Amino acid sequence: MPLFGNTFSPKKTPPRKSASLSNLHSLDRSTREVDLKFENGQWIAETGISGAVDWRExxxxxxxxxQLEEENxxxxxxxxxxxxxxxxxxxxxxxxEKELDELKSVSRRRK
Incomplete structure (x- = not known):
């Protein structure tokens, strides 16, 4: 039994997957650089009029x-x-049709 031959070497743990609850990671870089605010479950750009127009649109x-989903x-x-x-x-x-065929067959039998 070797004294120093069998050293303890634990396996490396796999890196964790980042499970972000934010949807900021899905935005492109230019959108992330804009000041954003979170309203009604959505990230909205605070860029003034153009952002407000985009938000309104x-x-x-x-x-x-x-409306279309309800109509559908x-x-x-x-x-x-x-x-x-x-x-x-x-x-x-x-x-x-079945009753008519039965009546026709009954009528033929009587003749």
Whole structure:
């Protein structure tokens, strides 16, 4: 048993992944250099009028997006209702055809 031959050498731990809760890391360098403020869950540039115009445009686009999502949801609901109505009408039509065929066969037997 060697006295100094088997030295303790721990394995190196892997580096941690930075799990940032901020979305600043996804911004490009020029945007990060601008003074930013955090409002309503979004980072907004404080660059004066041009930043305010961009912010207003972004707000307008968010509202428009929300309206379109609601319209899309309503249209999907309407399509689902129409498909249900079509299925019901098709089923009724098949039943009517079946009854008509049965009546024809009964009529032929009587003749």
């Amino acid at each position: 972004a707000q307008r686009l968010r509202r428009r997006n929300q 949801s309503l249209l999907r609901l309407k399509v689902d209702i129409l498909l249900d109505m079509l299925s019901e009408t098709t089923a009724e039509s098949h039943l009517t």
